[in-house]
Amino acid sequence: MTTHDHHHANGICDCIPKWYIDNLGQVGLPYSKVEDYARPPEDSYGSLFLPDRIKKGYHVEELKDGVYWVSGGWYDCMFVCTGNGVIVVDAPPSLGERLLDAIAEVTDEPVTHMVYSHWHADHVGAASMFGPNIKRVAHEKTAELLTRFPDKDRPVPTETFSKDAVLDVNGVKLELSYKGQNHAEGNIFIYAPKQKALAAIDILAPGWVAFKDCDSSENISGWIEAHDQILDYDFDTIVCGHVSRYGTREDVLTAREYTHDxxxxxxxxxxxxxxxxxxxxxxxxxxxxxFRAAEENYFSAITNLVTKNVLEKTTSNGKLWHQRLNGADVMTKNNAYTMVQKIRLEMSHNGYVTRQGHPEGFFL
Ligand SMILES: [Zn+2]
Structure with a gap:
């Protein structure tokens, strides 16, 4: 057989897969060439190219006093050693059992508690690997969603709260707070006050642009507001769920500025x-x-205008966005499109049609 003659050094075949649709024309989505885009800012890399992360599939690092950050490169999470049991905050399936290795690398303590940031499978889809006997803490909305849509790998939380709660394990405290729907219903803030470490998942990605469509967030008003709610905390470090490094206050201010642009x-x-x-x-x-064709073109025109304005703007530190946030040039169009739609849906922006018509003419 000679079907696999053409291989990259890493063993991935160069031939065009059967499922690959080259060009769907007007009805499809375009592909990009990596060389068409800007070089990523190096300070976004974090753990991405660290030898230990490449070798083991994870990088673990103490943020402060028993609070640890684990990065798999695309996803990250947090855990806290209490001296008598570990509290895990999220268990992304892409890290999977490598998270168990990361914990074992720094402590002999067993995992006794898990906090779910929110119900999304990409952040808590390895929750079942801790077995049936740990305590599982989450917002009541998370429990409701996991009861309604059961998943064997995301066991229903055993302890829930509605607004604020303090998880105290062996005297080590985590303050849990729900401030309303943002990225997802039930998405909570998890704060270690002594260590000044915060986990706020899927609001921003330190050093990187927010993933497409404002990180697929459900409530964009809540997602925007969450940037300010993060800044209300007195934190030194923040774990955000993505991509390859933890953040600081500066990263949140940068993400907030991009969002507001x-x-x-x-x-x-x-x-x-x-x-x-x-x-x-x-x-x-x-x-x-x-009409759908007219609507498509109307929103494409708006999205292109926003994208051009954002990417050509000289930002607060004199740089362009693609020089500050990895992938800003790639994903701003998707973030712009979502923002435009959500402004229409969630914010009052242009009045309504009266008996005399509307001053702006046609109006969606
Ligand atoms: Zn999510």
Whole structure:
């Protein structure tokens, strides 16, 4: 057989897979070439290229006084040694049992507690590996969701709270707080006051741009607000769930600035771009009912305008966004699109049509 003649050094075949659709034209999504994009800022790398992370699949590091950070490169989480049992905060399936190795590397204590930041499988999908006997702490919404949509790898939490709670294990304290829906329902803040370490998952990624569509967040108003709620904490380090390093206050301020640039340009573009321009393409022939095409183009125009404005802006430290956040050039379009839609849905922005019509003409 000669079907696998062409291999990269790492053993991955160069041939075009059967499932690969080269170009779907108007109905599909385009592919990108990595060389079309900017070189990533090196201070985003964190644990990514550390020899121990590459060798073992994880990097573990003490943030302060028994609070540890574990990074698999794409996902990270936190655990706390209490002297008589370990509290794990999240168990991403991409780390899986490597998280057990990371814990065993620094302590002989057994895992006695797990805190679920939120119900998403990509952050707590290895929760079952600690067995049936540990205590599982989460917000009541998380328990409700995992009861409604059961998963053998995400056991239903055994202890829940509604607004604020303190988890005290052997005198080591974690303050848990739910401030309302943001990225997900039930997504909580987890704070170690003595160590000034905070975990706030899927709000920002230190050194990296927020993943597509504002990290697939459910409530963008809550997601935006969460940046400020993080800054209300007195923290030195923050674990964010992604990507390859933990963060500081500076990283949160940077993410907040990027987010607010998108909001500002999105509001501006919603005022500036004219739906009529795309409606006239519908004509009077067989395409006159093709509203979806006009809507597509209208929102593409808005999204492109926001993306251009964000990426060309000289930011507060004199740099462009792609020089500050890894992937800003790749994913700003998706973040801009989501922000535009959520401004329409969640924020009052343009009044409503009266009997005299609407001053802006066509109006969505
Ligand atoms: Zn999530």
């Amino acid at each position: 998108i909001i500002g340009f999105a509001k501006q573009a919603l005022q500036e771009v004219e739906l009529e321009y795309f409606m006239k393409d519908l004509g009077t022939g067989p395409y006159m009912g093709a």
